[in-house]
Amino acid sequence: MFRPQILPMKEVMLMSKVNEAVIVLAKCGHSHKTYGMRAEKVGLNHWRINWAFPIKEASAKREGYDKTTVKGQIEFTDEYPGCPYCGGHQLTVCSCGHIGCTHTNEGVYRCEWCGTTGQIDSYSGEAIIAGMDI
Structure with a gap:
């Protein structure tokens, strides 16, 4: 027979x-x-x-995903499947704050959001703005 247990409040909260x-x-x-990533x-x-x-x-706009901002250390888990279109696992953060798949061996990136082209540098932890101007 099942007997419910009363747990201390601390355990319930955890x-x-x-x-x-x-x-x-x-x-x-x-x-x-465009694709969404769960962070x-x-x-x-x-x-x-x-x-x-x-x-x-x-x-994405209707769901409010275009309002998301993430700042700090960002990493992929082992379960991350990659981009749903190309399978890529590399991302670049543009100076406009948006991100996209990185497909370059020359270190030059073209942002799919704003069209800016530039040299890829290391990520500084600045904010990623999910959907400005979509």
Whole structure:
């Protein structure tokens, strides 16, 4: 026979803790299409990207994904499948704050959001703005 147990409040609070997760928008460097990435906050200014899915820009805006900003250390989990269009696992953050797949061996990147072309540098931890101007 099942007997429910009464747990101390501290244990109940720990069991119900849910990490903050947001959807960050990116564009594929090959297909030029928009996709969403699920980023889970795992610490102060520390995010892990663990999932990606294709999404239309109108749907992303309707869901509010175009308002997301993520700042700090960003890394992929082992489960991250890559870009849903090209399978890529490399991202570049443009000076406009948006991100996209990186497909270059020369170190030059063209942003699919604003069209800016520039030399790739290391990520400084500045904010990623998910969907400005979509």
